[in-house]
Amino acid sequence: MSEKKTKKTGKMLNATYGLKNIMGRHFLAIEQAFREGKPTAWATSGSPVEYLYVMGVQPMLPENSATVAAAQKYSKNFIEIAEDEGYSYDLCSYFKTNVGAVVSKAEMSKGGTRKPTFMLSTDVICDTHVNWFQVQAERFNVPHFTLDIPHVVSNTNKRQYDYFKKYVQEQLHGLVDFIQEVTGNEYKEEKAKEVINNSWDLSMVWQDIYNLRKEIPCPISTRDTFGGLFPLFCMPGLKEPIKLYKRMYKEAKQRVDNGIGALKQEKYRLMFEGIPFWHSLKFFSVLEQWGAIIVYEPYTYAFSKYMNPNVTKEYLLSNPIDAMSELLLSFWYVYDLKTRIKKFAETVEQWNIDGVILHENLSCRPNSCGLYDLKRHLMDDFNIPCLIISGDMNDPRKFNDLQVTNQIESFMEILEKSKKR
Amino acid sequence: MKKIGIFDSCVDTPEEIILAADFVPYRFFSDPTVEIDKVNEHIPPTHCMWTRNLLEQAINGLDKDIIGIIASHGCDRTNREFDIWIECINLDFMFFLNTPLKNDETALKFFINDMKELIFQMEEYFNLKITPANIKEAIRKMNQIRSFLKEISEYRSKMILKGSEFHALVKYAQTQDKDEVLEKLSSKLEELKNKKPFSNDDLKKILLTGSDIDDTELIKYLESLGFHVIIDDLGVGTRYFWNRVDENDEPIRALAKYHLNKPIYSTKFPSYKRFEVLKNLIENYNVEGVINIAQKFCEPVLYDHPYLSKKMKELGIPYLFIEVTYNRESYKQLSTRFSAFAEIISR
Ligand code: SF4
Numbered sequence: 001m002s003e004k005k006t007k008k009t010g011k012m013l014n015a016t017y018g019l020k021n022i023m024g025r026h027f028l029a030i031e032q033a034f035r036e037g038k039p040t041a042w043a044t045s046g047s048p049v050e051y052l053y054v055m056g057v058q059p060m061l062p063e064n065s066a067t068v069a070a071a072q073k074y075s076k077n078f079i080e081i082a083e084d085e086g087y088s089y090d091l092c093s094y095f096k097t098n099v100g101a102v103v104s105k106a107e108m109s110k111g112g113t114r115k116p117t118f119m120l121s122t123d124v125i126c127d128t129h130v131n132w133f134q135v136q137a138e139r140f141n142v143p144h145f146t147l148d149i150p151h152v153v154s155n156t157n158k159r160q161y162d163y164f165k166k167y168v169q170e171q172l173h174g175l176v177d178f179i180q181e182v183t184g185n186e187y188k189e190e191k192a193k194e195v196i197n198n199s200w201d202l203s204m205v206w207q208d209i210y211n212l213r214k215e216i217p218c219p220i221s222t223r224d225t226f227g228g229l230f231p232l233f234c235m236p237g238l239k240e241p242i243k244l245y246k247r248m249y250k251e252a253k254q255r256v257d258n259g260i261g262a263l264k265q266e267k268y269r270l271m272f273e274g275i276p277f278w279h280s281l282k283f284f285s286v287l288e289q290w291g292a293i294i295v296y297e298p299y300t301y302a303f304s305k306y307m308n309p310n311v312t313k314e315y316l317l318s319n320p321i322d323a324m325s326e327l328l329l330s331f332w333y334v335y336d337l338k339t340r341i342k343k344f345a346e347t348v349e350q351w352n353i354d355g356v357i358l359h360e361n362l363s364c365r366p367n368s369c370g371l372y373d374l375k376r377h378l379m380d381d382f383n384i385p386c387l388i389i390s391g392d393m394n395d396p397r398k399f400n401d402l403q404v405t406n407q408i409e410s411f412m413e414i415l416e417k418s419k420k421r
Numbered sequence: 422m423k424k425i426g427i428f429d430s431c432v433d434t435p436e437e438i439i440l441a442a443d444f445v446p447y448r449f450f451s452d453p454t455v456e457i458d459k460v461n462e463h464i465p466p467t468h469c470m471w472t473r474n475l476l477e478q479a480i481n482g483l484d485k486d487i488i489g490i491i492a493s494h495g496c497d498r499t500n501r502e503f504d505i506w507i508e509c510i511n512l513d514f515m516f517f518l519n520t521p522l523k524n525d526e527t528a529l530k531f532f533i534n535d536m537k538e539l540i541f542q543m544e545e546y547f548n549l550k551i552t553p554a555n556i557k558e559a560i561r562k563m564n565q566i567r568s569f570l571k572e573i574s575e576y577r578s579k580m581i582l583k584g585s586e587f588h589a590l591v592k593y594a595q596t597q598d599k600d601e602v603l604e605k606l607s608s609k610l611e612e613l614k615n616k617k618p619f620s621n622d623d624l625k626k627i628l629l630t631g632s633d634i635d636d637t638e639l640i641k642y643l644e645s646l647g648f649h650v651i652i653d654d655l656g657v658g659t660r661y662f663w664n665r666v667d668e669n670d671e672p673i674r675a676l677a678k679y680h681l682n683k684p685i686y687s688t689k690f691p692s693y694k695r696f697e698v699l700k701n702l703i704e705n706y707n708v709e710g711v712i713n714i715a716q717k718f719c720e721p722v723l724y725d726h727p728y729l730s731k732k733m734k735e736l737g738i739p740y741l742f743i744e745v746t747y748n749r750e751s752y753k754q755l756s757t758r759f760s761a762f763a764e765i766i767s768r
């Protein structure tokens with residue numbers, strides 16, 4: 001595919017431009033916390049960041065910072081610094097980006113982070129999160145609390161689920177004690193209600209936005225969701241991002257009402273599984289050249305966290321620790337294989353999806369695991385065209401542009417044929 | 422005798438429960454001679470070579486006496502690949518044991534619950550009873566095996582027993598009928614008591630750490646290069662028998678405590694404590710060098726390596742880190758690095 005062809009065609013929502021301000025405020029809040037000597041914490045994605053806000057701790061999410069580095073083409077350099085420290089070529093590139101950024105004292109605008117008061121990780125998504133923070137907590141000599149979330153597998157039963165939940169609950173109580181001990185700040189019920197309320201509202205608007213993507217043509221492309229995701233990571237509990245999401249929703253709704261899509265001509269509707277290649281976002285423009293639009297990414301949807309029908313707002317507000325435990329056990333991003341297959345098939349149906357692109361992420365073994373079986377089931381049992389492409393979200397050395405473009409071309413031909421049928 | 426297969430990145434599965442049900446615990450080990458083929462349809466080639474090998478063997482056909490499988494939470498591999506095992510293996514009894522990441526009171530309580538669930542499901546599925554008395558008896562038997570292994574292990578530092586021979590013995594203990602294991606260990610001990618030390622002039626006395634290396638040929642290869650594994654902290658090694666289960670405590674609680682308190686592996690938190698384990702062994706066994714071998718793509722060990730490397734330097738002990746692929750031919754390509762390390766030790 002020629003260079004000329006990769007020019008941007010997808011229309012981003014005007015509201016999405018406001019994201020820059022929101023994220024700017026997040027970084028300012030971090031700076032301010034340092035100036036004022038307020039406690040700060042690093043948190044891994046999937047950890048209950050809400051608790052940090054409840055207890056007056058300013059969160060920082062190094063994964064978010066790593067994507068900033070990749071989008072600005074700094075990640076390769078940071079990764080190589082980490083490899084010079086002895087971290088293998090095969091380890092997660094988010095982790096290595098963070099190590100390199102810290103070692104080289106990178107500014108926050110380039111993907112750097114500041115030394116936190118403490119670290120909060122969980123193994124709910126991956127081992128890497130726990131190992132990563134162990135590495136960095138040792139470097140900074142700060143305390144590290146980790147939550148051990150039992151793995152729900154294809155044959156976990158209700159009885160097991162119940163004692164899994166108790167285990168998580170007890171650890172969440174332990175987390176509150178830990179934060180109190182380290183910072184002196186107390187857990188206040190009123191504040192908890194406010195934060196959880198905001199977190200819930202934020203997610204609900206995000207889900208509303210996602211529901212608009214069911215429309216044909218789809219009003220929103222990955223230009224809005226890939227970046228739009230970050231407030232869910234970093235700011236669940238604050239009011240500002242809710243306003244931004246509402247503006248995004250309103251604008252997208254107007255598009256729907258007027259039959260306007262994010263693409264001029266929507267030909268194929270796709271699902272993209274995995275983390276995007278932050279260093280090569282132009283890949284997604286290549287798709288648009290074919291009239292293909294991604295209408296669903298489990299990655300950006302999963303972090304709207306309140307997807308378990310058992311966890312209502314009332315439940316959350318009346319019993320936050322209990323409800324949060326349930327959520328940690330039923331997180332979309334770590335569904336067991338059987339549930340994952342079912343959920344994909346349902347999503348394909350509901351969002352009118354023509355094909356699925358699965359990112360075999362060389363950095364993210366937990367997410368890549370099961371991808372082959374998922375693909376086979378989607379193709380054989382549900383007749384859904386699927387394509388696996390191999391790459392890495394933050395390491396441009398592991399992304400073969402030409403190969404991926406060729407794969408996409410062939411996939412588009414398959415989609416064309418299957419549409420004609 | 423019927424067996425329960427164990428899919429475990431270390432030795433976190435309470436074999437006593439399997440024994441109390443009158444089955445043989447059978448830990449799955451890799452086989453470097455197996456041709457990797459079918460597993461390529463399930464697990465990407467850039468994932469842990471070891472678990473890929475296990476699944477390949479399982480797809481090719483399990484031992485006909487295996488009537489169920491227990492997988493234990495270790496690294497992301499066991500956690501995520503268990504569902505693929507359910508997909509590929511035609512066995513009804515498949516249990517995922519969530520051995521905790523941490524070792525505090527909360528984790529202990531949870532682990533006890535998870536073991537009780539395992540017992541419940543085994544009783545129900547196999548229509549049998551696993552009584553506290555049976556578990557206690559199994560604990561006694563396993564403790565005897567642990568004591569024997571610990572005593573035999575010492576013959577490595579007495580320069581009477583080769584590391585490879587010991588390694589094979591531990592593998593035997595993790596796969597065979599435990600009464601036969603007891604017999605074999607007891608006669609081995611007798612044999613060792615009467616044996617004279619081998620000449621050790623040029624042998625480099627090393628501590629072996631890293632992923633749970635299970636190919637005895639690799640240890641033999643190290644020996645052929647002049648190394649002697651005097652001690653290790655592997656699951657196919659000391660981690661399997663270093664501590665004992667408390668025979669006076671309530672049996673399930675005792676088992677849970679035992680597993681949470683045994684020498685830590687890189688899959689548990691905080692894995693940096695593994696250095697303390699190694700340091701003790703280094704000091705107590707006059708170790709001359711540490712070899713840390715990671716299976717290719719073994720993330721837990723890859724994460725720990727730079728820290729261990731730094732700490733070993735502080736300790737002033739030569740340290741070598743090697744990644745191996747599951748292929749015996751590839752061992753030979755490492756000879757230059759091993760030989761260079763031997764030279765460093767000699768200096
Ligand atoms: S990319 Fe994967 S391995 Fe890396 S931190 Fe994220 S979930 Fe973990």
Ligand code: SF4
Pocket residue numbers: 430431469470471472495496497498499632633688716718719720721722
């Ligand atoms: S070798 Fe490493 S990655 Fe593989 S199962 Fe063992 S601990 Fe996990």
